[in-house]
Amino acid sequence: MSADGSRTPACDEAVRARIAAARLWAAHRAPYLASAVFALNPVILEPALDGDSGEPVADPGFRAFPADTRWNLYVEPGTALATPVEEVGWWMLHQVGHLVRGHAARSPVRPEPGHEVGHAAGAVRDEEAHRWNQAADAEINDDLEAEDLRGPAGVVSPAELALPANRTAEEYVPMLDVLVQAMGRGGRALTEAIDCGSAVDGQERAYEESGSGEGLTRLDRELLERSIAAGIQDRISARSEVPSGWRRWAGERLRPSVDWRARLGATIRRGVSTVAGQVDFSYRRPSRRAAAYTGIVPPSMARAVPDTVLVIDTSGSVTDDVLNRLLAEVTGIIEGVAGPDRRLRAFCCDVRPHPVQAVRRAGDIELTGGGGTDMRAGITAATALRPRPDLVIVLTDGETPWPGQRPAAHVVVCLIGDAGHAPGWASAVRVPADPPRRVPVKGES
Template sequence: MTADRPPAPAFEEAVGARIAAARLWAVHQAPYLASAVFALKPVILEPALDEDTGEPVADPDFRAFPADTRWNLYVEPGTVLATPVEEVGWWMLHQVGHLVRGHAARSPVRPEAGQEMSHAAGAVRDEEAHRWNQAADAEINDDLEAEDLRGPAGVVSPKELGLPANRTAEEYVPMLDVLAQAMGRGGRALAEAIDCGGAVDGQVRAYEDDGSGDGLTRLDQELLERSIAAGIQDRISTRSEVPSGWRRWAEDRLLPSVNWRARLGAMIRRGVSTVAGQVDFSHRRPSRRAGAYIDIVPPSMVRAVPDTVLVIDTSGSVTNDVLNRLLAEVTGIIEGVAGPNRRLRAFCCDVHPHPVQVVRRAGDIKLVGGGGTDMRAAIAAAMALRPRPDLVIVLTDGETPWPEQRPAAHVVLCLIGDGGHAPAWASVARVPADPPRRVPAKGES
C-alpha cells in the first residue's frame, strides 16, 4: 500500500464526509481533546479496489487509522467506508492519546539507523515494539473506558484483562508479558496484532515514504499540547469530569520548572537523613553517665553515617561530560551532609555492572562501559554489596528497564534529560542533559 497517487475521485467525497462525521463524534465524546482531534491531518491513501466490482476493499492492516509523529492520520478509503463513524471517531481519540502522551519519545524500541519496520500485521515484527504498542494502547484505552467508550473488538482492554487501572505504558509492559505467556500456554492470543503507526514508537512506515503529509512542526505540537493541558485544567477547576490519566498528564505538562540542583540536593539530604536517623549503642564513645557506674563503661547512643553507593549509567546514551558534571554535584552534596574525605563506593553499569571503585572525590571515578543498559542488574549488584548500602544514588537517562520490587535500600534517581522513565519506588530529580551556560559576570573573562 503506497500513497503515490490520490484515491479515485468517486470516493473522495464519501471518505471526506465519513472523516468529518467521525471528528464531530469524537469531539462530542471528549470535548477537552477537541483541538487535538481537529489538529489531525488526514492523508488519504490509494484505495484497494475489487477486481470484479471496482468497489474499494477494506485493508485490515489500516483498521487502527495509524498516525505518525507529525500528526498525519493515514486513511485507507476502503477501510474508512467499511467502518462505522463511531469506531472511526474512537480511533481518532486513540491516536490523539498516543501523540499527546508522547509514546514515540518514550518508546524503548531503538532499531538501527535506516531500518524500516514492516506495516503488515502478519510480517515478522520486533516483539519489543509489538508489546510496547499494546502497553501504550492499554494506557490510552483505560481513559477511554473511563468515559464509557469501549474499544473495537481485539484491542487491549485493561479492564477486560483484569489489569489495574491508571497505569503508564511502562508499567503495563511487564504485566502484559506475564499475561501473554500464560494465555499462550492455553493456545490463546493476548490481543490482535494492531499497528498504530509511528505515533506509538517513532519509526517510519512504508506508506509514509511519499512525504505527502507535512503535518505539525515541533513548535506547533508544543503549543497544541499546552493548549490542551490548559483546557483540561480549566475543566477540572469547574468540576467537569476528566479521566484521571488526562488529569495527571495535564498537571505534569503545566508543572512549573524547579531548580534541579535544589531538588536533587533535597532528595539526597532526605535520603541521608532517613537512614542516618537510625541510632544504636556504641562503646566507641563512653556514655556521659559513665561516672555513675563502678567497673562498668556503658555505651552511648550514636547516629550511623549512611553507607552510600553511587551507580553511574555508562550505556553511551549520556555523554561523559554530563556524567562528570553530575558526579561533581552529587559528591559535593554527599560531602556536605556526611562530612569531607569520606570514602564512597561507586560503580558503572551498562548491560552488566563493572567493578566497584572506592573513591574520595568525583574526579577519581573512572567511567567505563558502553552499549546497552539494564539498571535491573545495577540495582541487584548494589544490593549484593557487603556491607549492603543504606542509600543508592543512580545517574541515568532512564532508558532502561527497572526492578518491579522496591529494593531494600533508599534509592535517589537522577534522571538525565527529558526522556526515560522512573520506577514508582524511587525518589526522582530530573536534571537537564545540557544546561544553559552561565553568562559571565561583568569583569569575568
C-alpha cells in the same frame, strides 16, 4: 472509481465526509481533546480494490487509522467507508492519546538500519515493538473506557484482561509479557495484531511517504499540548470529569521542569554564602588605610571559608552508584565555591555514624554501612565535630527520622528519588535516583 483504479473526487468527498463526522463525534464525547482531534491531518491513501468489481475494499492493516509523529492520520478509503462513524471517531481519540502522551519518544524500540515496518496486519513485526504497541494501547484505552468509550473488538482492554487500572505503558509491558506466556501455553493469542503507526514507536512506515512535508511542526505540537493540558486543568478546577490518566499527564505537562543540577548548585551556594557572610575581626591582615590616619593598627574584617561536612546515607535503600554520582556533583560545587583542594569531612551513616573521613575529592570517600536509616545520628555527629561545621550537606532518600529542632549548622538535604521528605528547617533539593542515560554525540565512542 476511475477506469485506471485511482481515486475519484466522489470517493475522496465521501471519505472526507466520514472523517468530518467522526471528528465531531470524538470532540463531543471527549471535549477536553477536541483541539487535538481537529489538529489531526487526514492523508487519504490509494485504496485497496476488489479484483472483480474494482470497488474499494477494507484493508485490515489500516483498521486503526495509523498516525505518524507529525499528526498525519493515514486513511485508507475502503476501510474508512466500511467503518462506522463512531468507530472512526474512537480511533481518532486513540491516536491522539499516542501522540499527546509521546509514546514514540518513550518507546524502547529503535529502528534498525534497512528495516522497514510493514503495514499489513499479518506482516512480521519485531516482538518488542508489538508489545510496546499493546502496552501503549492499554494506557490509552484505560482512559477511554473510563469515559464509557468501549473499543472495537480485538483491542487491548486492561479491564477485560484483569490488569490494574491507571498504569503507564512502561508498567503494562511486563504484565502483558506474563499474560502472553500464559495464554501461549493454551494456544491462544492475547489480542489481534493492530498497528497504530509510527505515532506509537517512532519507526516510519512505507506509506508515510504520502504525508511527507505535511502535518504539525515541533512548535505547533508544543503549543497544542500546552493548550490541551491547560484545558484539562480548567475542567478539573471546574470539577468536571476527566479520566485519571489525562489528569496525570496534564499535571506533568504543565509542571515546570527544573534542572536538578542547577537547583542543587544554587542551594549549596546559597548555604555557603549564608554562613560565609558571618564575618569577624582578624589581625592576620590589618587595615593599613586606617593605620595611615590614626597611627593605630585596627583589625580588618575577615570572611572565613565555610567548613562543610557531608553526611551520606549508606543504608540498603540507596545504591552506591547513585551516591557516587551525587558526591561528584556536590564536591564539584563546593570546590567551585570554596576553592580547589579544600578538605572536607564526611560521615557515612545508616542507623549510626561511621568514623569521620577527611577527603579532598568524592573518589576518596569510602562508602561503609548498609543497615537501616537514621539521619538524626549523622547530623548529631556532624554538629558535634570540632571545629564545628558551618554547613552540613545530607545525601539521603529521605526515608528517615529527622531531628525535631534546627541544628546549629545550616543544613542542605539532597533528597534522592521521589519518596521521602526533608524537615521544614532544612534547604532541600530533590534529585532523580535514576537519571536518563546520556546519548553519545555522533563521533563519540
